[in-house]
Amino acid sequence: MNKNKKTILITGASSGLGLSITKLLMQLSEYILILTARETSLNRFEQENIFESNNLLIRPLDVTNREQRKKVVEEIVDKFGCVDVLINNAGFTYRAVIEHVTEDEKLKQMEINFRAPMELIRVTLPAMRKKREGLIINISSVGGMMAMxxxxxxxxxKFALEGASEALWYEVKPWNINVVLVEPGFIHSNSFLKVRMTPLSKNELDNQNAPYHFHYKYMANFIEKMMKLSPATPEKIAKKVLKIIKAKNPPLRVRATLDATFFAMLRRFLPRKFYHWFLYKNLPGIKYWGQ
Structure with a gap:
């Protein structure tokens, strides 16, 4: 393997956006890819005809596992000197109102979407600082700029990920390390099928007389519809990620879909009181909520 090539470590690379990024980068010979996924998901690479080669390594990584994080990064540093580009893509989504998320479920959501990428950043930074160069791409969401x-x-x-990433941008800039938040909105994919409901939220959805039944019914239908209608695809967003990798001085935030740009403009220019009223009045099925 050529040590002069940039190394790119991707978490959650076996499906969704991570897989699209992987397939795009595999076409380019100037990168060495280190693809990671949970042990139970590694077979997906073979199903997609993705195998190890001179420019590609596949490693098991549960992003919440401290030893696995350390082992993967140490191997990359030993072989290549540094993780040049870290793409924190692994994550998952709970669909549940506050009342329906237990303490353990809250911790799990924060562990995977926030703490794990921060810890992976922490172990990759020393080699990046030594090289005085690097790029950290954190896959966020429109949900990191506005809560629904x-x-x-x-x-x-995602709010936590965005706040920490913004602080990190200032902290590591002296070493020529860039930090970028990629903020997709609705993506034309079947990822809505992978959204998890907690036991409490699932019971509420199934019970038409439950207090939050219509919250779940209309929000789930709305999100599914918007994703099916969205012109944005994982492949298009992967191209935006490649553009970030190639950029000399990428911005802190990249709105990855048109709706993400639209919501960002709303949040920026509408008076806050009107902004919240406007969104509330336009929530799907709002007239049924609370009945």
Whole structure:
């Protein structure tokens, strides 16, 4: 393997956006890819005809596992000197109102979407600082700039990721290390099928007389519809990620879809009181909520 090539470590690379990023970068010979996924998901690489080669390594990584994080990064540093580009893509979503997320479920959401990427950043930074160069790409969401009902804890995890990433941008800039938040909105994919409901939120959705039943019913239908209608695809967002990798001085935030740009403009220019009223009045099925 050529040590002069840039190394790119991708978490959650076996499906969704991570897989699209992987397939795009595999076409380019100037990078060495280190693809990671949970042990139980590694077979997906073979299903997608992705195998190890001179420019590609596949490693098991549960992002919440301290030893696995350390082992993967140490191997890259030993072989290549540094992780040149870290793409924190692994994550998941709970669909649940605040009342329906237990303490353990809250911790799990924050552990995977916030603490794990921060810890992976922490172990990759020493070699980046030594090289005085690097790029950290954190896959965030429109949910990291605006919170929506039934997605509270997911938004909390992405808000935390955004806040820490913004602070990190200032902290590591002296070493020529760039930090970028990629903020997709609705993506045309079947990822809505992978959104997890907690036991409490699932019971509420199934019970038409439950207090939050219509919250779940209308929000889930709305999100599914918007994703199916969205012109944005994982492949298009992967191209934006490649553009970030190639950029000399990428911005801190990249709105990865048109709706993400639209919501950012709303949040920026509308008076806050009107902004919240406007969104509330336009929530799907709002007239049925609370009945």
């Amino acid at each position: 009902p039934t997605m509270a804890i997911y938004s909390a995890s």
